Amino acid sequence: MRVPIDWTKLLLGFSGLRKEIMQAKDELEKMRKDVTTPGGEITFTVNGLIEIKAVKINPNLRVHKLTEFEGLLLAGIEQAIEASRSLLAAKAKEKGIDIEKFRSGEIWAAPESEAGEP
DSSP, X not given: OOOOOOHHHHHHHHHHHHHHHHHHHHHHHHOOEEEEOTTSSEEEEEOTTSOEEEEEEOTTOOXXXXXXXXXXXXXXXXXXXXXXXXXXXXXXXXXXXXXXXXXXXXXXXXXXXXXXXX
């Protein structure tokens, strides 16, 4: 026997979920973290949406080759992305979400009891 769907309740639930998602997005956008390369040459400011919001280069920075600067820049960007991911993971954990399950795709897998059902 099928249980009737209460469409009003379902739509109100989605509306509430959308509101929570938008609130979380706003909070993540406002979060900031500064990440500086090991020698202090470049500082990146990131937010929780994995966006680089600012870059500051030490005016006293001296590089002998462009490839040296490119390597420094790339290392700094990688650090900035990882810092931003940690902000996102912390916010997700606050909400009871295991972000690693999203990254791995595990969150979308059917529970084992349903895996063999048509």
